[in-house]
Amino acid sequence: MSPVPAGNSVVTQSASAGWRALPPEYAIPDRAPSLQEAQEYCTRLAHSHYENFSVVTWFLPRHLHQHFYNVYAYCRISDDLGDEVGNAQQSLALLDAWEAELNATYLSLVEPVSNDVRQDVEKLHAEPCVRNRVGPRHPVFIALRETIREFDIPREPFADLLTAFRQDQTVSRYSTFDDVLGYCRYSANPVGRLVLYVCGYRDTERQQLSDYTCTALQLANFWQDVGVDYRKRRLYLPLEDLARYGASENDIADHRATPAFLEMLKFEVARAREWFDRGLPLAKMVDKHLALDIELFSRGGLEILNAIERQGYDVLARRPAISKPRKLWLVARAALGKVL
Numbered sequence: 001m002s003p004v005p006a007g008n009s010v011v012t013q014s015a016s017a018g019w020r021a022l023p024p025e026y027a028i029p030d031r032a033p034s035l036q037e038a039q040e041y042c043t044r045l046a047h048s049h050y051e052n053f054s055v056v057t058w059f060l061p062r063h064l065h066q067h068f069y070n071v072y073a074y075c076r077i078s079d080d081l082g083d084e085v086g087n088a089q090q091s092l093a094l095l096d097a098w099e100a101e102l103n104a105t106y107l108s109l110v111e112p113v114s115n116d117v118r119q120d121v122e123k124l125h126a127e128p129c130v131r132n133r134v135g136p137r138h139p140v141f142i143a144l145r146e147t148i149r150e151f152d153i154p155r156e157p158f159a160d161l162l163t164a165f166r167q168d169q170t171v172s173r174y175s176t177f178d179d180v181l182g183y184c185r186y187s188a189n190p191v192g193r194l195v196l197y198v199c200g201y202r203d204t205e206r207q208q209l210s211d212y213t214c215t216a217l218q219l220a221n222f223w224q225d226v227g228v229d230y231r232k233r234r235l236y237l238p239l240e241d242l243a244r245y246g247a248s249e250n251d252i253a254d255h256r257a258t259p260a261f262l263e264m265l266k267f268e269v270a271r272a273r274e275w276f277d278r279g280l281p282l283a284k285m286v287d288k289h290l291a292l293d294i295e296l297f298s299r300g301g302l303e304i305l306n307a308i309e310r311q312g313y314d315v316l317a318r319r320p321a322i323s324k325p326r327k328l329w330l331v332a333r334a335a336l337g338k339v340l
Helices: 009-020 035-048 062-083 089-108 121-126 139-151 156-168 177-186 189-198 204-224 226-231 241-247 249-253 259-284 288-310 322-339
Strands: none
Touching: 009 089, 035 062, 035 139, 035 249, 062 089, 062 139, 062 156, 062 189, 089 139, 089 156, 139 189, 156 177, 156 189, 177 189, 177 204, 204 226, 204 259, 204 288, 226 249, 249 259, 249 322, 259 288
């Protein structure tokens, strides 16, 4: 998507109002920070947000930590631009501004083509390459540019995430499970592919297995957050499944976990487990450090499903969560696997 014209006052006002709804440090500054400042920004952001598991575990090689912080910072702010503003028009304006920064990042990595292709080869090799002067200003993109450069990451997975967050502003219901999977293709799967790129894997087979795991994680989060999402006027449970089991949106709105709703969610949990199973072979096809992280996140997702089961599939009375002792047990189990 091309950047929004600067002269569009309505869009400019929407973006300004949107930034005010978010933490001040999220806004695009007038001046680009230094690389060190940008990296410190991404590291702080990664350490300051709650996640089921740390963005970087001690299983990952240290030289990759900063790159994971950079990727995480991009994903975190992108998600917040779509989810924490509370106004669809403002979110769309912010996502356009964010994509303009993404475009500027990739443009800044392009080496301009020589105007005179007839000049001799000696002169071409003698002159240092000059990079495009177009560049981003936000610290996330200053830091992320080094990650993109080092691992030759294509633009597509970054842009796909923005597609999902835009979709959240305009689509609030999904008729079929295939429609939900279509959303996961943009909202979850790009994250796994970015992880693979940073870890040096670019092949289609590993990407497909990663897609299975990321889709499973997204489904687990959807079923965990049915009540939370509904308060945001979103419902990711397929409407065809509500109809099949005889459940209704009114039940969800009134926090009534009827027998029909519980049976439906039991089915959805079992279906998410199947997607985790499809992705299991990936752990045997990557470096042992990454394999442990994949195992940890997969077990974390499965533990969310276990938590849903433990409270009888009633996710409307309270949100299922993984307790701190349970998290520590999962990390300890993965650590034991590394030792052995």
